[in-house]
Amino acid sequence: MKILLILLLLAFTNFCTCELYSEYELKIPRYDLKGNRIDDRFCSVSEDNECQWDQYYQFLGILSALGVILAVVCILLIFVFSLMKAFQNCSFCQRKEVRAHGKKKIQKYRISSIGVFIILLFSIYLAYFYNYNITDSVSDIFGSVIDTETNLLTQANDIKEKLDKWNDTITVDMDNTVKQVEKLKDSSVDTKETIEKFNGYRSYGTYIIFIVSSVIFSISFSLAIFWKKSKIAxxxxxIVLIFCSILWFFTSVHFTVAFVINDICFELSEDNLNAENSPIREGYLDKIMNCSGSEIFQDFNNAIDEASAEVTEKMCGGVTEFCSQKSNMTENNYNCTHDPQTCDSTNYDLWTEEEVPDFVSGCWQPLQPFKIQECFEESTECEQMGNNYTYTVDQCMIMKTLTECSESCTNEDEKSGTSDFLEGVDDFADFNSLLVDIKNAVNCSTIVSTWEKVTNSLCTGVGTSMRNISGASALSSLCIFIGTLTILIGEKKFAKKKVKNDSSSDDESDVSLDTFSNSEEFSSSQFGTLVKYDNFDSIKNLPKANGASEWIAEHPDKIGKAVHVEDLEETSSD
Structure with missing residues (x-):
């Protein structure tokens, strides 16, 4: 029992002083089933950022093996002790008589049991406290995820609304994208409900396992130590071994899950993300999460491609219109700085700084060619100028910005062309904005942003609580396991000792004279370890031995009550 207390004290001390997940790193050598050393990273990621899932799963299996093995051992011990009990009770088997413990040893067990009960109560408290933390943290995690998906749905609806202006051009069903995002959100809500449901089962199961196993073990231990009901104990x-088996399995599962969470937290910890050699910088997160491979917004991309082609055609047609305007006077011909034939969706911005000519009606003096005196819209105004000059109505060129031309150019083709071009520029600005929104929605930046919200809940909340529950479970399992073995192995030593009068009992096992071969060997000094003579006036039903009964008949004054000396000593001490 001293060894038990030392082991439990060491385990308890280590459990209370161990560092939690502040560093997100557990230094455990990792091997696969073939004995090959694997990378100490989540999913056993290699130097080229490739996940080796098979090796990682094998390592997790090895990691959980100890708890599973101990769980199986507990079940096997039930059969082993059942066979031992059957062997002890058989009528023809030879077995060594085991004497019960004395009062002093039993008292030591009673004192030790107090420490055992304290540890069990502490384990139950930890189970309650960290179960609550896990439940609360899981709710926070999914709350953050669902909030992110709600924002994503809002983005999808905004993009769709902006693309609606090109409905006549777009053949893609943009509602499909919104439906996919809604489906994703609904899936997260369903997943949250499912996980919370199973976490509830896990939580209640934890309470039941800890409390029931501790209570049943305490009853068994108390029956053996305090009331000496060793057979019932x-x-x-x-039965306790069954719950102990569940506790070991429970420990294995919680520790393995905590280990995986620890790996994830280490990979996405702030220090690791900001490190120069961080695999995140090389697309590691994208390989794990497959962010860029998401096709949720693919319909939006296709819709933008279709609308972009239509807008490009219309916009570049406008460039051709305002870049090819001519006056009736060839000297006033105007050409854009850039060739309109090169206009496309990638270089349309080259024409945004152009000034275009507006050719309006004016008065022209033939004797002074190319000199526009003044521009008028009516020829009669030219005649009013007089001064012996002949004026005629022609076109004069006035340079205007694209915006001015789209509003006031007298040439309708030119006015329409600049309007189409400016609308196209605005459309492409919208396209680029939409493409940025889509890219941000489907790349890993959204996941990283969400991760920043859930990292505390996952790593500090769920991860640490899982690890501490597994520690409490292991501590409780070890306590119950060793205590149960003590009860089963020491069943007869915990048995209640009986003081019997041989004259009123037919049980000959309390006193045995079979070891004596003759009356000379049958003496008080030799027999003192088994019997004591104390004014016994009857020799009825005493066992017969070789020569012993004759000696007893000759010395009736020396024969008294036949009991174990040890019992009499304890009786007198009481």
């Missing part, structure tokens, strides 16, 4: 102890 042994039967209950076998």
């Amino acid at each position: 042994a039967i209950i102890a076998m």
